[in-house]
Amino acid sequence: MRNRPLFLKLLSAVIVFGAWEIAGRIPVSYAFPTFLESMSALVTLTLDGTIFTAYAETLKPLVVGLVISSVLGVGLGLWIGLSAKFDWLFSPIFVVMQSAPLAALIPLLVMAYGIGLTSKVFVVCIMAMPVIVLNTSGAVRNTPSSIKEMGRSFLGSDLDIVLKVIIPAASPIIFSGLRLGVSAGFIGAILAELKITPTGVGDIISYSRSIADYPSMYAAIFSIILLAVLFLNLLEKIEHLLFKGNYRGYVSD
Amino acid sequence: MATSQTKKTTGSRVEASVEIAVSARNISKNYGETEALKNLSLDFPRGQLTSLLGPSGCGKTTLLKIIGGLLSADSGEVEVGGQAVTGPGEDRAFVFQDFALLPWASVIRNVAFGLELRGVAKSERESIAEKYINDVGLAGFENSYPHELSGGMRQRVGLARALSVDAQVLLMDEPFSAVDEQTRRKFQEDLLSLVQNENKTFIFVTHSIEEAVYVSDQIAILLPRPSRVSEIIKPSGFRDKGPENIRRDPEYLDIVDKIWASLRSYVE
Amino acid sequence: MKVFGYQLPGMSSLILWGLLWEIVGRVGVTFFIPPLSEVFQTLFAIIGTPAFVKALSETAYAFSMGVFFAIVIGIPVGILMGKSRLLDELLLPWVNIFLSAPLTALVPVLMVLFGFGMKSIIITTSLFAIWIIILNSRAGVMQINRSLVDMANSFGASSWEAFTKIYFWAALPEILGGVRIGVIRAVKGVIIGQLLISIVGFGALFELYSANFMMTHFWAVLIVLFALAFTISEFLAYLESRVAYYAAKR
Ligand SMILES: Nc1ncnc2c1ncn2[C@@H]1O[C@H](COP(=O)(O)OP(=O)(O)O)[C@@H](O)[C@H]1O
Numbered sequence: 001m002r003n004r005p006l007f008l009k010l011l012s013a014v015i016v017f018g019a020w021e022i023a024g025r026i027p028v029s030y031a032f033p034t035f036l037e038s039m040s041a042l043v044t045l046t047l048d049g050t051i052f053t054a055y056a057e058t059l060k061p062l063v064v065g066l067v068i069s070s071v072l073g074v075g076l077g078l079w080i081g082l083s084a085k086f087d088w089l090f091s092p093i094f095v096v097m098q099s100a101p102l103a104a105l106i107p108l109l110v111m112a113y114g115i116g117l118t119s120k121v122f123v124v125c126i127m128a129m130p131v132i133v134l135n136t137s138g139a140v141r142n143t144p145s146s147i148k149e150m151g152r153s154f155l156g157s158d159l160d161i162v163l164k165v166i167i168p169a170a171s172p173i174i175f176s177g178l179r180l181g182v183s184a185g186f187i188g189a190i191l192a193e194l195k196i197t198p199t200g201v202g203d204i205i206s207y208s209r210s211i212a213d214y215p216s217m218y219a220a221i222f223s224i225i226l227l228a229v230l231f232l233n234l235l236e237k238i239e240h241l242l243f244k245g246n247y248r249g250y251v252s253d
Numbered sequence: 254m255a256t257s258q259t260k261k262t263t264g265s266r267v268e269a270s271v272e273i274a275v276s277a278r279n280i281s282k283n284y285g286e287t288e289a290l291k292n293l294s295l296d297f298p299r300g301q302l303t304s305l306l307g308p309s310g311c312g313k314t315t316l317l318k319i320i321g322g323l324l325s326a327d328s329g330e331v332e333v334g335g336q337a338v339t340g341p342g343e344d345r346a347f348v349f350q351d352f353a354l355l356p357w358a359s360v361i362r363n364v365a366f367g368l369e370l371r372g373v374a375k376s377e378r379e380s381i382a383e384k385y386i387n388d389v390g391l392a393g394f395e396n397s398y399p400h401e402l403s404g405g406m407r408q409r410v411g412l413a414r415a416l417s418v419d420a421q422v423l424l425m426d427e428p429f430s431a432v433d434e435q436t437r438r439k440f441q442e443d444l445l446s447l448v449q450n451e452n453k454t455f456i457f458v459t460h461s462i463e464e465a466v467y468v469s470d471q472i473a474i475l476l477p478r479p480s481r482v483s484e485i486i487k488p489s490g491f492r493d494k495g496p497e498n499i500r501r502d503p504e505y506l507d508i509v510d511k512i513w514a515s516l517r518s519y520v521e
Numbered sequence: 522m523k524v525f526g527y528q529l530p531g532m533s534s535l536i537l538w539g540l541l542w543e544i545v546g547r548v549g550v551t552f553f554i555p556p557l558s559e560v561f562q563t564l565f566a567i568i569g570t571p572a573f574v575k576a577l578s579e580t581a582y583a584f585s586m587g588v589f590f591a592i593v594i595g596i597p598v599g600i601l602m603g604k605s606r607l608l609d610e611l612l613l614p615w616v617n618i619f620l621s622a623p624l625t626a627l628v629p630v631l632m633v634l635f636g637f638g639m640k641s642i643i644i645t646t647s648l649f650a651i652w653i654i655i656l657n658s659r660a661g662v663m664q665i666n667r668s669l670v671d672m673a674n675s676f677g678a679s680s681w682e683a684f685t686k687i688y689f690w691a692a693l694p695e696i697l698g699g700v701r702i703g704v705i706r707a708v709k710g711v712i713i714g715q716l717l718i719s720i721v722g723f724g725a726l727f728e729l730y731s732a733n734f735m736m737t738h739f740w741a742v743l744i745v746l747f748a749l750a751f752t753i754s755e756f757l758a759y760l761e762s763r764v765a766y767y768a769a770k771r
């Protein structure tokens with residue numbers, strides 16, 4: 001069957017959402033609305049504009065944090081990858097950060113920077129930066145030595161080699177680091193809204209939970225997951241388009 | 254062909270009539286504990302192809318990189334055209350074993366990349382690249398990308414890149430070892446006519462005895478640990494007989510046998 | 522990096538950073554960074570206290586239960602997906618979605634469904650860990666050498682035997698890789714869960730310390746947590762490298 005993949009995707013969506021609907025109708029819990037109830041709540045939230053104002057709020061720390069992490073992270077990663085000194089100095093910090101549960105820093109950030117935008121931006125940054133830095137520095141370090149030697153043997157200057165050989169060679173992995181960073185940034189942004197102060201989508205979630213308006217709560221959660229997944233898929237599509245020639249598999253987290 | 258010496262000679266004697274393009278003098282190189290090269294001296298006559306032949310790990314790549322200026326020797330020196338080598342230079346161009354193509358660049362940009370790094374204007378370098386793409390038989394593939402080419406075609410790109418900077422000396426590190434047997438034979442024939450037509454000096458690393466004897470004017474046999482030149486062989490009798498006859502020439506077969514006899518004790 | 526010909530060990534720069542921290546703390550740049558030496562004193566003082574031991578054991582319990590369920594469910598599901606095309610096509614989109622989705626958003630749902638306690642934290646931990654385990658197990662099975670399976674069939678292996686004697690072992694390097702990443706995610710998940718459901722484990726401790734501005738206590742707990750997380754991740758990387766030899770030779 002030609003449309004088998006599409007058909008199975010639809011089938012699997014129908015099964016999952018159907019199961020959700022049935023579980024909601026039984027109901028398995030007083031706090032478990034049906035799929036249709038949640039979707040109609042989502043429509044209501046969308047039509048009265050609540051969701052747009054909420055996202056304007058939520059996306060602020062996310063976007064600011066991601067821009068800072070990307071610029072700083074890629075810059076730092078390039079530097080670490082190119083210089084053995086900076087590698088020795090900075091790599092351990094990011095290696096520890098990568099495995100550490102950095103969310104534990106949130107109470108401290110709140111003490112130091114209050115409950116405003118700054119703290120939230122910080123949360124996004126500490127979640128997103130390590131993977132960006134480590135992917136970038138790893139990619140730079142692992143540039144095949146033969147193409148670096150090729151650049152040198154054809155008389156490229158150090159700057160030429162960085163700009164024309166190392167950075168293009170590293171860019172697929174840098175880009176997938178950015179994508180992983182975005183994914184971690186989403187986790188951070190929502191965590192900040194749930195933990196620090198309820199604003200934006202976090203506010204819809206917290207507020208509707210407190211008044212037991214479960215369909216709206218599920219709708220908000222559904223929307224943020226949908227948004228994150230769609231955005232990350234878009235990034236992945238762009239990645240394939242940009243780097244289809246020199247795609248190299250790379251497992252990282 | 255310029256290189257018809259009269260007889261096969263062995264030993265490090267060099268005919269006075271031949272100009273030396275590259276000479277390596279007393280080169281030593283250690284990697285930490287590993288003694289890669291020890292006090293190695295070798296001359297490379299201009300306009301000829303010299304092979305460095307030896308078991309893997311005997312320091313062929315190391316010597317080639319020292320000549321190319323990519324590595325510096327611990328002691329000794331290399332002269333190219335009378336000038337001491339201190340780093341990579343315009344007089345030498347590399348062909349790499351793994352092609353070293355930029356995967357994100359089209360064939361024409363890859364071929365022109367050496368010129369690009371030398372600051373040649375785009376239109377000029379592309380017309381030069383175009384010529385060499387034609388010469389190596391890749392016309393029509395200018396806008397393809399390396400992943401769309403076969404191994405043999407990729408190495409043609411690497412070769413065109415090295416030719417397009419018009420260096421006097423071409424350094425080739427096992428250029429045909431990553432391509433299939435049929436393609437390799439075609440390459441070897443093409444290489445013979447290249448040596449004949451371009452007045453360049455070729456330094457050619459290989460671990461294949463047959464390949465070395467087939468393409469070389471001079472074969473330097475390197476033995477490992479620490480690496481030294483054990484023998485220099487100059488096949489000469491079958492050069493003019495045409496590429497298709499070389500492999501059944503008695504001298505060709507004799508030299509292959511002789512080299513194998515002296516190398517076999519070094520194979521584990 | 523090399524200094525005077527000596528290769529400095531990998532993580533040795535952390536000592537330098539520790540010194541910097543000590544200096545910043547002593548100079549008194551900010552109240553939030555007390556000298557590292559004081560942090561360590563506090564650390565040794567609180568490490569045996571009942572409050573700390575309770576937090577640590579609760580966290581360890583939630584973490585190990587979460588990882589246990591993620592592994593016990595994740596590996597078989599992944600292997601089945603690798604074997605059955607239909608199952609794979611039905612489940613893969615969801616696995617990919619949850620792999621990259623901001624799972625923190627699901628914690629409030631878990632809280633209303635399973636209460637403000639241990640159960641929700643365990644599920645959060647599992648949710649963080651399970652998807653990558655599934656995905657890697659699947660990838661491990663899918664790369665299995667076809668002739669290995671034919672060999673098993675030709676010797677008349679039952680499908681249960683093929684499962685336990687061929688698929689699991691042939692996919693082991695990938696599975697372990699997935700478990701390692703999953704466990705690192707689980708560490709993050711268990712802490713995120715505790716922060717949001719802050720009456721259990723370190724979540725409660727953090728509340729207590731930050732409400733009373735006990736900076737050295739706070740940092741002491743953080744250092745313990747980070748050190749544990751790092752140790753776990755390095756240990757798993759070591760285990761993985763032990764099986765890497767046969768990953769290369771399949
Ligand atoms: N970067 C390096 N570091 C340490 N040892 C090296 C390095 N490069 C080569 N060697 C060692 O030097 C010897 C010669 O290597 P090489 O020149 O690559 O040999 P060949 O090209 O003849 O196979 C080998 O024993 C090899 O292991």
Ligand SMILES: [Mg+2]
Nearest residue numbers: 313314315427
């Ligand atoms: Mg070599």
